[in-house]
Amino acid sequence: MTQRAVGLLGNALLGLLYQNPSSGYALRRVFALTPMSVFSDSPGAIYPALRRLAKGGLTRGRLEKSSGLRRRQVFHLTPAGIRELKRWLALPPSRDEVMRRTEELSLRFAFMDQVMGKSASVQFLQALERELKAYVPSLREYLASAGNQMPLSARLAVESGVRGYETRLQWTREALAAYEKKK
Amino acid sequence: MTQRAVGLLGNALLGLLYQNPSSGYALRRVFALTPMSVFSDSPGAIYPALRRLAKGGLTRGRLEKSSGLRRRQVFHLTPAGIRELKRWLALPPSRDEVMRRTEELSLRFAFMDQVMGKSASVQFLQALERELKAYVPSLREYLASAGNQMPLSARLAVESGVRGYETRLQWTREALAAYEKKK
DNA sequence: CCGTGCATGTAATTCGTTACATGATTCC
DNA sequence: GGAATCATGTAACGAATTACATGCACGG
Numbered sequence: 126m127t128q129r130a131v132g133l134l135g136n137a138l139l140g141l142l143y144q145n146p147s148s149g150y151a152l153r154r155v156f157a158l159t160p161m162s163v164f165s166d167s168p169g170a171i172y173p174a175l176r177r178l179a180k181g182g183l184t185r186g187r188l189e190k191s192s193g194l195r196r197r198q199v200f201h202l203t204p205a206g207i208r209e210l211k212r213w214l215a216l217p218p219s220r221d222e223v224m225r226r227t228e229e230l231s232l233r234f235a236f237m238d239q240v241m242g243k244s245a246s247v248q249f250l251q252a253l254e255r256e257l258k259a260y261v262p263s264l265r266e267y268l269a270s271a272g273n274q275m276p277l278s279a280r281l282a283v284e285s286g287v288r289g290y291e292t293r294l295q296w297t298r299e300a301l302a303a304y305e306k307k308k
Numbered sequence: 309m310t311q312r313a314v315g316l317l318g319n320a321l322l323g324l325l326y327q328n329p330s331s332g333y334a335l336r337r338v339f340a341l342t343p344m345s346v347f348s349d350s351p352g353a354i355y356p357a358l359r360r361l362a363k364g365g366l367t368r369g370r371l372e373k374s375s376g377l378r379r380r381q382v383f384h385l386t387p388a389g390i391r392e393l394k395r396w397l398a399l400p401p402s403r404d405e406v407m408r409r410t411e412e413l414s415l416r417f418a419f420m421d422q423v424m425g426k427s428a429s430v431q432f433l434q435a436l437e438r439e440l441k442a443y444v445p446s447l448r449e450y451l452a453s454a455g456n457q458m459p460l461s462a463r464l465a466v467e468s469g470v471r472g473y474e475t476r477l478q479w480t481r482e483a484l485a486a487y488e489k490k491k
Numbered sequence: 492c493c494g495t496g497c498a499t500g501t502a503a504t505t506c507g508t509t510a511c512a513t514g515a516t517t518c519c
Numbered sequence: 520g521g522a523a524t525c526a527t528g529t530a531a532c533g534a535a536t537t538a539c540a541t542g543c544a545c546g547g
Contacts, residue, residue: 165508172529234461237461239461243460277429278429331497350535353535357535
């Protein structure tokens with residue numbers, strides 16, 4: 126049982142490598158140049174993470190000598206790596222993630238269609254909608270009861286957070302509609 | 309020059325202690341029970357952070373013996389602590405923060421009225437609006453150009469992120485209007 | 492007397508950040 | 520020949536997570 130967690134960065138790397146085997150440098154550029162910029166593109170984060178994945182048997186690197194450039198290693202997933210990626214993607218969105226780790230949920234969902242198929246994506250969205258529908262009202266209640274005694278900027282800051290969750294809830298509905306229309 | 313950074317958690321603690329001196333336990337409960345739950349309420353995070361602040365001369369603890377409970381330390385800000393808090397709050401929202409560290413911006417803004425006054429809050433919102441107005445279109449462009457080749461769930465995930473920024477932009481306008489009305 | 496809440500802490504481990512270091516190639 | 524880009528790494532440090540440990544007080 127290789128039940129050790131690989132961390133969020135590790136899973137992000139697995140997801141990207143599933144789509145196409147890449148070098149560490151190519152992965153860094155994805156983090157630097159696309160909206161996946163939540164992750165740092167620093168070599169001190171990426172290369173050790175890639176090494177951990179390889180050491181855990183989840184990826185394997187192939188040394189490319191062909192191009193005239195400096196030796197460059199292209200990583201691809203092993204069967205164990207694919208298993209780990211699927212295990213992670215199959216996790217339903219937890220309450221805790223919905224409340225404080227939205228980034229991780231977005232990342233999981235982004236990979237979902239390709240790796241798990243549309244029906245998994247729909248199930249994920251339905252579960253997410255359920256959780257948000259339960260959470261948003263409790264935040265609104267907090268704001269209604271505690272907001273009056275708060276300074277304006279503090280109240281507005283909380284309001285901004287609540288609006289974020291409400292927007293995400295609205296988004297799940299539109300996303301579900303998009304999957305409906307596809308069929 | 310005590311120019312060492314105290315970290316996001318450190319600044320959150322300074323802000324809370326400015327409002328009212330508290331024990332570590334009381335601070336933990338704030339993180340556990342209010343929407344400030346982005347921060348962990350684990351003792352392994354809070355107590356070492358409080359100790360760092362005290363060691364840096366930013367806070368001082370007073371041992372309370374009065375209550376029958378176990379000895380309990382109530383921390384309050386020193387003048388240096390207030391200076392550090394104000395220095396942090398005076399930072400304008402950077403592009404990088406707008407893109408990837410929204411939490412920190414929200415936290416700064418939440419404390420702003422009390423510590424820096426309304427005009428600082430308004431300035432902060434104006435700067436934030438400027439940055440968001442510049443950033444959102446570039447994200448929309450990315451989505452328009454790269455979105456077509458992406459799997460549906462990936463495109464929707466990016467869309468969710470963009471919507472978040474758009475919601476925040478809308479919020480800055482309403483927040484500015486709220487300050488206008490107050491005058 | 493046992494669980495729950497108040498209250499504070501430490502140790503091991505893991506991970507990210509910052510900064511530094513190296514080396515090849517291409518373009519000007 | 521020097522800058523920019525491709526490409527990979529390490530070392531020192533800081534900080535969070537998890538898990539454990541302690542101890543008082545109160546209600547049932």
